[in-house]
Amino acid sequence: MWKNRQLRIRGIKSLTALTAAIALGAAISAPAQKPQQSLRIHYVDVEGGAATLIVTPAGESILVDAGWPGFDGRDAARIQTAMKRADISVIDHFINTHYHTDHYGGLPELAARVEIRNFYDHGPVDNLAEDRDFPRKYAAYRAAAKNRTTTLRPGDEIKLQRAPGTPAISLRVIASNGEVIGGRQGRPNPACTGVQLKAHDPSDNARSVAFVLRYGNFDFFDAGDLTWNIEHLLACPSDRIGVVDLYQVTHHGLNSSNNTALLRTLKPTVAIMNNGPRKGGHPDAVRDLLSLSSLQALYQVHRNVTTTPEENAPEEFIANLDEAGDAAHEITVTVDAAARTFTVTNGRTGVSRNYGVK
Numbered sequence: 068m069w070k071n072r073q074l075r076i077r078g079i080k081s082l083t084a085l086t087a088a089i090a091l092g093a094a095i096s097a098p099a100q101k102p103q104q105s106l107r108i109h110y111v112d113v114e115g116g117a118a119t120l121i122v123t124p125a126g127e128s129i130l131v132d133a134g135w136p137g138f139d140g141r142d143a144a145r146i147q148t149a150m151k152r153a154d155i156s157v158i159d160h161f162i163n164t165h166y167h168t169d170h171y172g173g174l175p176e177l178a179a180r181v182e183i184r185n186f187y188d189h190g191p192v193d194n195l196a197e198d199r200d201f202p203r204k205y206a207a208y209r210a211a212a213k214n215r216t217t218t219l220r221p222g223d224e225i226k227l228q229r230a231p232g233t234p235a236i237s238l239r240v241i242a243s244n245g246e247v248i249g250g251r252q253g254r255p256n257p258a259c260t261g262v263q264l265k266a267h268d269p270s271d272n273a274r275s276v277a278f279v280l281r282y283g284n285f286d287f288f289d290a291g292d293l294t295w296n297i298e299h300l301l302a303c304p305s306d307r308i309g310v311v312d313l314y315q316v317t318h319h320g321l322n323s324s325n326n327t328a329l330l331r332t333l334k335p336t337v338a339i340m341n342n343g344p345r346k347g348g349h350p351d352a353v354r355d356l357l358s359l360s361s362l363q364a365l366y367q368v369h370r371n372v373t374t375t376p377e378e379n380a381p382e383e384f385i386a387n388l389d390e391a392g393d394a395a396h397e398i399t400v401t402v403d404a405a406a407r408t409f410t411v412t413n414g415r416t417g418v419s420r421n422y423g424v425k
């Protein structure tokens with residue numbers, strides 16, 4: 068029953084209107100049971116790009132990045148497939164973490180297929196030294212967004228609806244445009260000991276939007292391709308975030324990101340890496356993740372075909388094993404706030420595993 072109600076109220080934005088719709092809708096039966104208390108996160112396989120689809124218990128959708136352009140609209144089609152599986156028809160919020168092709172390049176093709184209501188990014192950019200084709204791609208993105216974008220700053224929140232009977236849900240920006248949220252005035256973080264900074268990164272990676280999505284006691288961390296020295300500011304000299312349950316492995320698992328001080332501070336229970344067969348999944352990042360005492364599982368969207376089995380997660384935690392004939396299997400996360408558990412499903416094997424919310 069709840070599912071039917073969810074379908075009917077989808078798209079109604081204010082809680083007042085939502086409540087009114089429930090009260091007025093003769094065809095909508097009163098909730099005789101507790102609503103389905105789940106938050107879902109879908110890892111769409113975009114071959115080493117990023118496209119993370121989040122659907123809240125209220126049926127509101129957030130897409131973080133939109134994969135690559137081209138290949139006959141491959142990534143837009145895969146995102147659409149994920150949307151159908153998630154039983155949604157529009158994207159309420161699109162977050163563009165940064166202006167690199169594997170993150171926002173696929174957005175115009177997706178926008179031509181589905182309605183996208185709100186666009187967020189780290190702010191306007193005139194040019195990018197690392198992408199000679201930037202002006203064309205940026206213009207296509209601006210056109211798809213109808214020139215209406217919201218600049219996210221550290222500390223900003225994207226307001227999300229709360230479904231009746233479910234815990235609070237929030238999405239808080241913790242880094243954007245090279246800046247991070249104000250720190251807790253805490254003690255020096257011991258996780259910073261011995262961790263050195265790297266060379267300054269002038270690329271747009273360092274300006275990635277990073278956020279924490281909180282549902283009940285469950286925390287999900289996604290930092291796009293944020294690089295080492297900005298990650299460092301989130302953990303050092305004092306921790307600005309706290310521990311999380313689910314860590315989207317930053318920058319596809321490259322070792323220019325995934326600062327060890329931050330990993331040791333976030334203490335994730337599960338990490339999911341959106342790597343490609345030949346992109347990301349660096350042995351240093353895999354080693355550092357697997358060495359975390361908090362970590363119960365590392366999942367990978369792809370096997371890294373260029374490294375050894377020991378430098379990959381075990382096969383049962385990998386969604387796509389082969390480079391050729393890619394079946395684009397998803398990894399899906401479902402959070403049950405009432406039970407304080409979350410479930411991760413490997414779309415290739417169909418096997419689900421449960422983890423406790425901290």
Ligand SMILES: [Zn+2]
Nearest residue numbers: 116167169292
């Ligand atoms: Zn990337």
